[in-house]
Amino acid sequence: MAGTSSAVVAGLTAAALATIGYLGHRAAVTAPAELRRPAPGTVAAVQKTLRDTGHPAALPARSGTGERVVYALDRDRVWLVEESGKVGRTYGVSPSTVDPEPGTYRVTSRSKAVTGSDGVPVEHVVRFASVEGTAIGFSAALDGSAPRLDPEQRTGGIRETRADGEAMWRFATIGQEVVVVR
Structure with missing residues (x-):
C-alpha cells in the first residue's frame, strides 16, 4: 500500500509541475511587449539598452545569430559573440585600406x-x-x-591590440563565422 501512495503522490506532483510550466510559458509568450523586457541588471537588459541608445559598443542589429565574429566597418569595431548570443568581448580596431563587402564569411586561414x-x-x-x-x-x-x-597601398590587415589579438586567436578558429556589417 505504501508503494501505491508514493506513486500517486509522485504522479500528482509531476502533473502539477507540468501544468505550472505550461501556464508559465503561456503567460510569457502572451504577455504584452512592455512586460517582456529583460530584468534590470541582466546581461540581456544591458545589451538591449546599448542597442536602443545607439551606444558604439552595442552589437549591431541583424548581425546574425549564434557564435560568430562581427566586424562593423563604419564603427571600426569587433564583437566576439558566444553561441548564446552574449557578447564575450568587444573592442575597437584600426581598419585596413581594403574592406570586404558586408556579408557572412568563414575563417579560412590563420598564422x-x-x-x-x-x-x-x-x-x-x-x-x-x-x-x-x-x-x-x-x-x-x-x-x-x-x-x-x-x-595607394592595398593592405588587408585589420589591426587589434595584442590582448585583443590573443582573444581573437582563441575564439576564431578555422571555419568560424565572421559577419561583416556597415
Missing part, C-alpha cells in the same frame, strides 16, 4: 606570426576574406602599433 602587408611583424593573424587578391584578416602588431594607412 601565429608573419610580416604584414605593410611590412610590420604581426601575430595572431586570422584571415576570412580576399578582395581582388588582397587577403583580409585581423592581426596584432608585435610592437603594438596601429597601421599607417597609405591609400
Whole structure:
C-alpha cells in the first residue's frame, strides 16, 4: 500500500509541475511587449539598452545569430559573440585600406606570426576574406602599433591590440563565422 501512495503522490506532483510550466510559458509568450523586457541588471537588459541608445559598443542589429565574429566597418569595431548570443568581448580596431563587402564569411586561414602587408611583424593573424587578391584578416602588431594607412597601398590587415589579438586567436578558429556589417 505504501508503494501505491508514493506513486500517486509522485504522479500528482509531476502533473502539477507540468501544468505550472505550461501556464508559465503561456503567460510569457502572451504577455504584452512592455512586460517582456529583460530584468534590470541582466546581461540581456544591458545589451538591449546599448542597442536602443545607439551606444558604439552595442552589437549591431541583424548581425546574425549564434557564435560568430562581427566586424562593423563604419564603427571600426569587433564583437566576439558566444553561441548564446552574449557578447564575450568587444573592442575597437584600426581598419585596413581594403574592406570586404558586408556579408557572412568563414575563417579560412590563420598564422601565429608573419610580416604584414605593410611590412610590420604581426601575430595572431586570422584571415576570412580576399578582395581582388588582397587577403583580409585581423592581426596584432608585435610592437603594438596601429597601421599607417597609405591609400595607394592595398593592405588587408585589420589591426587589434595584442590582448585583443590573443582573444581573437582563441575564439576564431578555422571555419568560424565572421559577419561583416556597415
